[in-house]
Amino acid sequence: MPDNPSVHGIDDSPRGRLLSAAARLFREKGFDRTTVRDIAAAVGIQSGSIFHHFKTKEDILFAVMEEVIRFNTERLRQAVAGADCPRDQLRNLIRAELTATVGDTREAMTVMVQEWRCLGEDNQRRALALRDVYERLWLDVLDRLHAEGAFRADPFIMRRLLTGMIGWSPNWFSTNRRLSVDDLAEIIVERVVGES
Amino acid sequence: MPDNPSVHGIDDSPRGRLLSAAARLFREKGFDRTTVRDIAAAVGIQSGSIFHHFKTKEDILFAVMEEVIRFNTERLRQAVAGADCPRDQLRNLIRAELTATVGDTREAMTVMVQEWRCLGEDNQRRALALRDVYERLWLDVLDRLHAEGAFRADPFIMRRLLTGMIGWSPNWFSTNRRLSVDDLAEIIVERVVGES
Amino acid sequence: MPDNPSVHGIDDSPRGRLLSAAARLFREKGFDRTTVRDIAAAVGIQSGSIFHHFKTKEDILFAVMEEVIRFNTERLRQAVAGADCPRDQLRNLIRAELTATVGDTREAMTVMVQEWRCLGEDNQRRALALRDVYERLWLDVLDRLHAEGAFRADPFIMRRLLTGMIGWSPNWFSTNRRLSVDDLAEIIVERVVGES
Amino acid sequence: MPDNPSVHGIDDSPRGRLLSAAARLFREKGFDRTTVRDIAAAVGIQSGSIFHHFKTKEDILFAVMEEVIRFNTERLRQAVAGADCPRDQLRNLIRAELTATVGDTREAMTVMVQEWRCLGEDNQRRALALRDVYERLWLDVLDRLHAEGAFRADPFIMRRLLTGMIGWSPNWFSTNRRLSVDDLAEIIVERVVGES
DNA sequence: GATGAATGAGTTTTCATTCAT
DNA sequence: TATGAATGAAAACTCATTCAT
Numbered sequence: 092m093p094d095n096p097s098v099h100g101i102d103d104s105p106r107g108r109l110l111s112a113a114a115r116l117f118r119e120k121g122f123d124r125t126t127v128r129d130i131a132a133a134v135g136i137q138s139g140s141i142f143h144h145f146k147t148k149e150d151i152l153f154a155v156m157e158e159v160i161r162f163n164t165e166r167l168r169q170a171v172a173g174a175d176c177p178r179d180q181l182r183n184l185i186r187a188e189l190t191a192t193v194g195d196t197r198e199a200m201t202v203m204v205q206e207w208r209c210l211g212e213d214n215q216r217r218a219l220a221l222r223d224v225y226e227r228l229w230l231d232v233l234d235r236l237h238a239e240g241a242f243r244a245d246p247f248i249m250r251r252l253l254t255g256m257i258g259w260s261p262n263w264f265s266t267n268r269r270l271s272v273d274d275l276a277e278i279i280v281e282r283v284v285g286e287s
Numbered sequence: 288m289p290d291n292p293s294v295h296g297i298d299d300s301p302r303g304r305l306l307s308a309a310a311r312l313f314r315e316k317g318f319d320r321t322t323v324r325d326i327a328a329a330v331g332i333q334s335g336s337i338f339h340h341f342k343t344k345e346d347i348l349f350a351v352m353e354e355v356i357r358f359n360t361e362r363l364r365q366a367v368a369g370a371d372c373p374r375d376q377l378r379n380l381i382r383a384e385l386t387a388t389v390g391d392t393r394e395a396m397t398v399m400v401q402e403w404r405c406l407g408e409d410n411q412r413r414a415l416a417l418r419d420v421y422e423r424l425w426l427d428v429l430d431r432l433h434a435e436g437a438f439r440a441d442p443f444i445m446r447r448l449l450t451g452m453i454g455w456s457p458n459w460f461s462t463n464r465r466l467s468v469d470d471l472a473e474i475i476v477e478r479v480v481g482e483s
Numbered sequence: 484m485p486d487n488p489s490v491h492g493i494d495d496s497p498r499g500r501l502l503s504a505a506a507r508l509f510r511e512k513g514f515d516r517t518t519v520r521d522i523a524a525a526v527g528i529q530s531g532s533i534f535h536h537f538k539t540k541e542d543i544l545f546a547v548m549e550e551v552i553r554f555n556t557e558r559l560r561q562a563v564a565g566a567d568c569p570r571d572q573l574r575n576l577i578r579a580e581l582t583a584t585v586g587d588t589r590e591a592m593t594v595m596v597q598e599w600r601c602l603g604e605d606n607q608r609r610a611l612a613l614r615d616v617y618e619r620l621w622l623d624v625l626d627r628l629h630a631e632g633a634f635r636a637d638p639f640i641m642r643r644l645l646t647g648m649i650g651w652s653p654n655w656f657s658t659n660r661r662l663s664v665d666d667l668a669e670i671i672v673e674r675v676v677g678e679s
Numbered sequence: 680m681p682d683n684p685s686v687h688g689i690d691d692s693p694r695g696r697l698l699s700a701a702a703r704l705f706r707e708k709g710f711d712r713t714t715v716r717d718i719a720a721a722v723g724i725q726s727g728s729i730f731h732h733f734k735t736k737e738d739i740l741f742a743v744m745e746e747v748i749r750f751n752t753e754r755l756r757q758a759v760a761g762a763d764c765p766r767d768q769l770r771n772l773i774r775a776e777l778t779a780t781v782g783d784t785r786e787a788m789t790v791m792v793q794e795w796r797c798l799g800e801d802n803q804r805r806a807l808a809l810r811d812v813y814e815r816l817w818l819d820v821l822d823r824l825h826a827e828g829a830f831r832a833d834p835f836i837m838r839r840l841l842t843g844m845i846g847w848s849p850n851w852f853s854t855n856r857r858l859s860v861d862d863l864a865e866i867i868v869e870r871v872v873g874e875s
Numbered sequence: 876g877a878t879g880a881a882t883g884a885g886t887t888t889t890c891a892t893t894c895a896t
Numbered sequence: 897t898a899t900g901a902a903t904g905a906a907a908a909c910t911c912a913t914t915c916a917t
Contacts, residue, residue, distance in 0.1 A: 513797075515712060643852075
């Protein structure tokens with residue numbers, strides 16, 4: 092798994108620094124309340140200069156989302172590959188998405204959920220295509236678990252409930268409390284397959 | 288339970304129509320992308336006239352949230368009162384919050400979650416005080432269930448997971464599909480107390 | 484001399500109360516920064532009700548000025564009538580205008596000077612006609628003094644200088660200091676006819 | 680003495696042109712009745728562009744005042760330095776302030792007097808500090824004259840009367856009449872020290 | 876006369892975007 | 897690539913005035 096601690100596994104190029112700053116600002120204040128000047132100031136350039144790197148403000152948002160989906164899709168792949176049985180794969184998937192959501196790509200993940208509607212139609216379509224790949228990885232594992240009788244509910248609905256549980260976590264989970272990401276992952280695993 | 292089909296149990300006064308329109312627009316486009324003119328147009332008045340009813344645009348947002356919290360707090364109260372054992376109370380609570388979230392107060396509930404940060408500090412504090420009452424009703428029931436051994440996880444965390452599962456539902460649940468609100472509620476109940 | 488302590492010798496009718504409140508507000512905040520609502524609030528009615536008494540906001544301003552000119556023209560007449568020689572008449576005139584300016588009609592007098600340009604052309608013409616009468620009283624006395632050799636400068640210019648000296652006084656003169664209106668009047672008299 | 684004929688000794692930079700136009704408009708129509716669009720139109724730019732040079736409309740007003748005070752404080756300094764005895768210094772001061780008031784900085788000087796209350800508290804404080812230096816120059820000369828017995832009245836009050844006489848002059852003095860600035864200055868000098 | 880909701884033109888200010896340098 | 901002045905459309909909000917009740 093990539094170990095780059097930046098928001099989306101992005102290098103230190105001007106474009107990368109721009110994306111990191113944008114992700115953070117978009118999460119903090121929202122896309123609409125973040126001005127191009129804010130982003131420029133955060134990386135120490137003038138607002139006009141931003142448009143040498145991105146054609147529009149929305150393009151920055153799309154880039155943030157694209158990077159974070161690609162990065163975490165790869166993370167999910169490795170999560171699945173890193174386990175043999177579906178049950179362990181599920182645990183790995185939950186850990187991976189939790190890590191993405193409250194850990195290293197927290198900013199960008201939150202942005203993807205919260206600022207989705209700030210994308211225009213075309214960009215939404217493009218982003219959805221990327222998310223489909225991501226979701227496929229989840230559904231494969233859940234389907235297999237369901238087939239084994241690990242839970243009764245519809246795998247599709249189960250994935251929706253997991254998305255909700257994990258996606259809401261940055262609103263309350265804090266890394267400096269007693270509860271670790273793995274602890275929380277275990278609790279969520281139990282929501283799927285039952286408390287042992 | 289109130290049977291008013293409007294967004295938040297609001298009457299037909301100008302103020303009420305304003306709030307309904309605002310709730311819908313805020314959900315569709317977000318607070319920042321909804322202009323005062325949009326809201327005015329939706330109820331058939333001029334933009335300036337809005338300011339007879341609300342001092343600022345943010346006040347409209349706060350009013351939407353306040354109404355929906357008050358309305359649904361009462362709904363939750365009746366949900367708890369309408370059952371004898373904690374297990375049934377939990378089912379009622381989940382049904383109630385689901386109904387609020389994907390049913391009659393869908394617009395305003397979504398707004399409350401998604402546009403929270405558009406409230407200024409003072410209004411956030413005021414709204415939080417109202418939400419505390421609401422959350423208290425949940426925790427009382429979950430605490431009791433936990434005490435009876437219905438589940439092992441921390442009730443506080445369990446509530447967070449429930450908030451995520453239910454709060455995410457408007458993003459995928461559709462009333463005109465096979466799955467009913469009660470069906471979904473049952474599935475979610477099982478996430479808490481286990482399948483059967 | 485009228486001893487009504489109101490701003491312009493105005494009775495206690497709604498119209499009178501409106502004019503007093505307007506004069507005070509116009510002086511404090513200026514005509515443009517005073518809203519019709521401010522004036523209404525100051526007399527305890529609703530803003531719409533004002534238009535039963537005055538056709539436009541500017542009409543209120545004109546009425547304030549008209550009242551204060553008429554009232555003080557009469558005051559000036561009595562000042563002239565109350566003395567026998569031009570030198571005493573001058574003293575009386577200065578005392579009278581000073582009293583108007585820092586005393587009982589202070590608000591309205593200040594408004595007349597400072598908000599003059601807020602009158603439209605027509606109202607300016609009408610107000611000027613009233614002021615001409617007022618100024619005539621001054622010039623008659625100054626002409627006579629000049630004819631007697633009490634001072635060399637052009638009486639017309641002398642009146643301008645007196646207008647400046649007296650008109651500026653509300654910016655610094657305070658009734659609760661040692662200097663009385665009569666003291667100040669004496670100092671100003673000396674600017675015209677010399678220090679004894 | 681600076682010989683720049685602009686309103687406040689301001690160069691031809693965008694900012695300078697903005698200040699000149701603003702000073703003229705503020706004098707003609709008053710601060711409140713002058714719109715940002717008016718100012719922009721007067722210098723041939725768009726209203727939005729103004730905010731690259733000044734953060735708020737009030738800041739423009741403050742800048743006009745600041746420039747004119749600084750410019751004329753220097754003018755006063757040279758007026759004092761340009762004479763040996765207090766009596767000639769007084770004449771120079773009066774000429775200098777008259778020139779400022781009806782001559783080259785006429786617009787901005789009028790604005791400073793008439794639009795003072797349009798400044799917020801902070802800006803008033805800052806402007807007052809600058810005016811104190813200016814007034815000090817006057818009081819030094821008047822104190823010396825008083826000490827020599829040139830007049831009996833309190834120097835402080837004498838300055839107030841001079842402020843009134845000179846400050847009112849733009850309302851009637853016209854450069855294309857027979858009376859020159861020096862003529863008028865002489866008449867005003869006599870109000871202080873008597874007609875020879 | 877009084878009310879208060881509504882109007883609609885107008886205000887200052889913001890901000891993504893452009894472009895000459 | 898970077899700058900920063902300029903653009904121009906749009907935003908929230910104001911307010912004198914109207915009018916049905």
